[in-house]
Amino acid sequence: MKMSNVLNDGNVIVEAKVNRVNGTPKSSILHRHIHHDPITVKAASGNYLELSDGRKVLDATGGAAVSCLGHGNQRVREAIARQMGEVSYCHSLFFGTTAGEALGKELINGTGGRMARAFIVSSGSEAMEAAMKLARQYFLELSPSQPARTNFIARKESYHGTTLGALSVGGHVTRRKIYEPMLLGNTSLVSACNAYRGQLKGESTEGYVARLAKELEDEFLRLGPETVCAFVAEPIVGAALGCVPAIPGYFKAMKGVCDKYSALLILDEVMSGMGRCGTLHAWEQEGIVPHIQTIGKGLGGGYAPVAGLLIGHRVLNTLDKGTGAFAHGQTYQGHPIACAAALEVQRIIREENLVENVSRMGTLMSSMLKQRLDAHPHVGNIRGKGLFWGIEFVRDKETKEPFDPSLGIAMRVHQKGIDPPYNISIYPGSGTVDGKSGDHVLISPAYNVTEADIRLIVDTTARVIEDFFAEF
Template sequence: MTAPEVIDEDNGVVQWKANHTNGATKSAVLHRDIHHEPPKITRALGIYLHLNNGQKLLDAVGGAAVACLGQPNTRVIDAVVRQLSEVSYCHSGSFGTCSGEALARELVNSTGGEMAKAFIVSSGSEATEAVIKFARQYFIELSPPQPARTKFIAREQSYHGTTLGALSLGSHLARREKFEPILLQNASHVSACNAYRFQHPDESTEDYVARLAGELDEAFKRVGPETVCAFVAEPVSGAALGCVPAVPGYFKAMKKVCDKYGALLIFDEIMCGMGRTGTLHAWEQEGVVPDIQTIGKGLGGGFYPVAGFLVGQRVINALARGTGAFAHGQTYQGHPGACAAALEVQRIIREEGLLDNVRKMGALMSSLLKQKLETHPYVGDIRGKGLFWGIEFVRDKATKQPFHPALSIASRVHEKAFRPPYNISIYPGAGTVDGESGDHILLAPAYNVSEAEIELIVDRTVRAIEDFFADF
């Protein structure tokens, strides 16, 4: 095997030129881009990533809002080792585990009794798929049953997972495009709650909420209210819109419409939940309790693949009075190691008071970002909650005109930030405005981040943005 070519060492980092065979790198891994072999992480320490090219990278986004405790954590590692030493795997069709029971109890208790049961899987997409089936089964279990309910209403520029059912439910156009012919046809979409983009200048918050509630009401009527299982939304949008929180009163109005037609309210908290926005569950800040919520990313902090959903008492009661069995199961459902990791992560968050740190450091990050970037000519909006912040770029600040998609602004800002002298990992997103146009980046550091680290994250992010647009 030919050694990779080393170039540009004078800039303080070894950059690798990929060797190609028939247009692809020589790696045996099917990477996201087969023409590019990404740098390998050789060590992670706190919120820093050490790469095989000698670079030390500041991880300002926890991978994808996942590594909520940084890396490594001996408490979590020890908990997983203990669990794997006792029971490394069992089939949930026949057995349960102590770690699974303890995790479910921890999660149910964290809702103050609003949720009754937890279902644990290995990824957010799997959780969404399970929830789609659970919502459908709920209406079959009712007495009398409502078998006509087969449809779902979600929001535009939403993302709920990458498997076919989850992708059908979401409205991330770029990720859907190649698979449109094989996606399910039982999901429709209404406008997202995005005040920066879509609230009219002369429209009050109350009027904006009323308009969106009216749109959802009309969507129910259009598809047939007796056919809708649920309305699905992220309390704070994730990758597709870039950390857009709902305006006050929005989710109360949405729940009222759902209740009017007997449909469920489902919150996707895979990215924004489990502490990311300053409360363990994002719905705690909305004054609304969903019937079902999905959880992921911050649930296990990246120490093990784990996600799941929580379901309220009303929905569970219907199942209990019916068949008593959820018609769904997966090989790695409730994996003992995953449950042990997630349980320890949640105990650390609770015992170390990390939600308080999320709120304090989130307020600092918000203040610094707005202080340094609010007047930047190409920064249109800075929004978020807790340690979940998005920065949207615009071509024209006054008109909010986005850049042309072909310019790939967010990706290029990300690429510049990745390189020296910035050495910071941020999360780029595109299609912010309409699924095609619009660019944003996300910042989502670990919950135990320090004040000095927040200042460093903001400083490096701001310098990368300023230098990119100065060159651009």
Template sequence: MAAATEPPKISSSPPENPENHQSVSAVLHRTLKSAPPQVLSANGKYVSFSDGSRILDTTCGAGVACIGYNDKRVREAMINQIDKFSYCNSMFFGHPIGEQLATELIHGTDGVMSKAYIMCSGSEAMEAAMKMARQYYMEVSPPQPQRVNFIAREGSYHGTTLGSLSMSGHVARRSLFTDMLLSNIGRVSACNAYRGMVEGQTVEEYVQQLADELDRKFQQMGPDTVCAFVAEPVVGATLGCVPAVPGYFKAMGEVCRKYGALLILDEVMSGMGRCGTLHVWQQEDVQPDIQTIAKGLGGGYASIAGMLINHRIADALKGGTGTFSHGHTYQGHPIACAAALEVQRIIRTENLVTNVRKTGHQLGALLHEYLDPHPQVGNVRGKGLFWGIEFVADKATKEPFPRSANIANLIHVKGMKLGISLYPGVGTMDGILGDHILLAPAYTSTPKEIKEISLKVKEVVYKTFEELPFITTS
């Protein structure tokens, strides 16, 4: 008879101490080729790492930590909610903190929007927006069941789930999953003045060109089959803070109305004060039917995102089934709502959006002053405290660097060494080629800090290119 095999011994303590930053990790990080720096603490605008280094977080992480880290007021609001209850089954129940947050959010739109739907991520918000757009056309009288298509833009990013990735136009992020993505989404050009406008073309002519392109796409897909046109008012990580030219969204909205389609604006990264108004569309002479929000909503204190719908959409549901055919276990999470409500109250009572507008003008002016002369800086663009810098091998032709040059990441790494965070991005030109970095400082930034940030960015950019063997200066 075979001897019994002893079960493996299980250690009573974890094999690794994360603070030691050892190479073996049980976490599925973004890359398994190397271990990421380990954050030990964050306070105000600074983040400290296990190797003893510290950076001024000039990107608020991924454009998230808009009021800084470790704000005691937000922490207290979250604890107070935990002391009451930490979870609520939204299938059957509501709660006061969710009602208060929704009221705060609708008030911030000056009553243009009607209802708020709270989830955990921007990707979830876009999925909800897509389903809401479709359901709207099934709720109106008479129903329009043929409306199943969407139109989105090249170079966009709307999320990482299959539906939201289908909506996205970023080549690299879609590439592994192309055969799995939805086929009911048409694509039109981004509004990118640096890459899209031709020499001698006026802004008005460029807007008309893009409006005509959208009109043709409606005709191609079938005008009465399109649910909505989807766009980011300022394209964030994929193109590097590219704002629309004046008049663009008004023109796009007119095309949508011509064919009875909805306008969905994705303000996950650019919204909630980041660009100098609480919502970017408040600067654009346009009002969305559906809007997605996230990052600046909760400031990183909790996982939270939202979808806002206007009165047109809400009235259709109310007059129809009265129910949104969608749901998440953690939607409207009480602790997340408490965090976001306090963040939004701080932004409102401390007039931080006004500060974003003022310091944003300063940041833009300084970046132009310091970086426009550099031979490898092709374009500096942005709005509020949301700025991008695109790098080129040839300034005259706008030719990008080859991917092998790894420009954006080299600048990010140099920035970390010199004490700031610079968010890198590639595929700026066509989804594959092109490099940029973006800046998204905290809403609480002072003029002194903005000057410090601008000088540090200048130092990082100049030093990075000075150290590249294939760059020659003349």
């Protein structure tokens, strides 16, 4: 039962439906697939999307874990309008804005002062590019005698962005594949921390952590410790693995290796951060503080294209004693409207205690998902934190054998869900096992969901999965 005429776009298998009128494509936009025009969203409010064909779809994922306040928040709309009345754009080389300054203060206060400065850009990929460049500059400013610090170590089955630098430190095989000849040669990969697939039978948590720490240290030694800029990792791996959290003690051990060789720790919290996992920053649950952190999706909740870096004191102090400048800049860096939108989103999260709600509702979601789906013969693993949950599908529960990638299981589950009678959007992903095979779906609703919302999301998701495999 294989899908015909399919394309693996590096994220999910999508069916190539031809949408043409008299031989001409309908749309003037280059969509994800040139022959497949996506259905139009004509309105959105709260947790629901209204589609052009009349369907009302429950958005159980906020797009890709983006819409953390749901859709159409009046306070954010008003904040954007106020900012447009003040200034819509100015060049950050010459000017600052009140929105940018206020957002920076909000973000640094949110770390309890453990981070020193914020740097605001327009996307997670841009944030990772900036993080890599900042890490390189840090070592040049620290000591002109360290020009060899050019290498980055990241992890297999990871994703850090779509631009060439960010893609180079990502380990998602399919997304990298056609661009391999263009990717950076100064990146290498070690094993992900994925207990479901990586921890050996009978191996203790401490033993698994020690084995991964040794693998990282061995990679430092292979490259030459004096050549390594940073280790890059997602605290909870989102799109590539389907919400896989690190096991206890992992990040302390990894940071220990970095500290031993004076390298930086860069944590990518574009998808898992800004409250998504039950604390404002995912690293707060790991007992560490990164040197550089990327943030994104939950920063602006989808109300404007916005992402950024949070920069630690060690890095900032080195720049302060050196050139006093970051040799990097972009046209839309610190965009006033994006900053105003993000500022209001963050204020709402703080004032309405939404991170606490994420933690409470996440506990409910976890127990309900496991109660409903743990025993399903094709559900291999349910994992996550807060309101960031993944469900991995397997052909065989005992052996953990994945489905043939050509079947497009995750995308088919998504497609079934979005159609009546379910009318729910759940986020599909592929390459869960090794970047090529494996299927999962994500559930990542808005931070302000209620108990009733959670029960509806879990019940509907479970019915979609149960019905899909019953028919399959």
